Amino acid sequence: MAWIFQGNPNRFDIDDYLSRYSQLIYWRTNRYIKEISVGDPVFIWRAGSDAGAVAVGRVVEEPTQAQEVKHPEALGDDLWVADELSPTEFKTGIQLSEVRLSTDEGMVARSIAKDDVTLASSTIITVPSGTVFHLSDDEMAALIHLWGAPIDIFPAAGVVEGKQQLRAHYARERSSRLRRDKLSAFRKEHGSLFCEICGFSASAHHPKPFAERAYEVHHRNPLAAAATPVRTTLNDLAVLCANCHRAVHANSHVIENYEELAKLYASRR
Ligand SMILES: [Zn+2]
Ligand SMILES: [Zn+2]
Structure with missing residues (x-):
């Protein structure tokens, strides 16, 4: 299945997190715990005034309680602004392939997604509260199209080839x-x-x-x-x-x- 994981920049410093942990990130996913599987494609969606899809990747670690994740050093616990990490909440591990934090860098702004016929009726647009959103195949295809990527933006989990790595490298530097x-x-x-x-x-x-x-x-x-x-x-x-x-x-x-x-x-x- 395909997903959007949303985050609120007023509660968690998403931009800093995505900039600094460019390889593996964890996202709070207290819903769909049984459905989220290794290999699933994920878009990270920033809520708020500058809303939209800002990163893309694949699930590499299924929802696991924060206290038991494989790489606790990548949780970015210090970046919570309003909330605090609870050790029992569920976190999904994601291998990122691209991060684009601004429209200059090519993020897909909410206003653009809203104008897309397929995405206009998706829950991230119509009922954008919550953290985990399931995307239909059509919705995922539409979002990938808007994101636009000349090479595979979803490398198989664990396998990041040289070209991919270079792209990630540049994206992080930018x-x-x-x-x-x-x-x-x-x-x-x-x-x-x-x-x-x-x-x-x-x-x-x-x-x-x-x-x-x-x-x-x-x-x-x-x-x-x-x-x-x-x-x-x-x-x-x-x-x-x-x-x-x-x-x-x-x-x-x-x-x-x-x-x-x-x-x-x-x-x-
Ligand atoms: Zn460089
Ligand atoms: Zn020089």
Whole structure:
């Protein structure tokens, strides 16, 4: 079966959670405990003023009491704003394949879903209260269509191939929240922004509104977290100019590429 799991940003910091735990997340699912199965496709839906589908993935762990999940470190308990985690509530583990937190990044806004003939009558649109929504096959197909994805957005559970991983990597790096936090922390520490590989300082070349756009945030260790879900911290991220970032991702040897380029530029200084 296909699902939408909804969350309310006023009660739980969804954006932070999806940005930082890009591999495995847990969602509160106190309904349909018997029906949710490994392999089921899931869309994560953010409620509130900026509502819509913001992530997609597959169930990898069936509803389990919070105190017994396989990876409690990925529960993100500290991100509850209004509620608290109860150890006996049920959590479903989801392997995410894509996160899009804003319309810029390609989330499917509620207003768009509402205009879709098939989705207009789905319960997430008509009766949007609750956490777990079952989607019919037609509704799921319509939502996938709106999401739009050139490659399989639902890789088989546990199997994330290289291309998929790279997409996830970029999506996480683009995630507005992490990017913003990293850039402001970097600026605080160093006084200004510059590329950590080549030293490029955009403010010297571009007018202010464009300068910040010249930087991308790179996850230093994209594949290391494969075995266990690890929270992304700002120290895991590097600030790079777009050119260097592209070079780092020239092939799958991301870590080696980074080191090689950094060494090269350091020797020229
Ligand atoms: Zn650079
Ligand atoms: Zn990167």
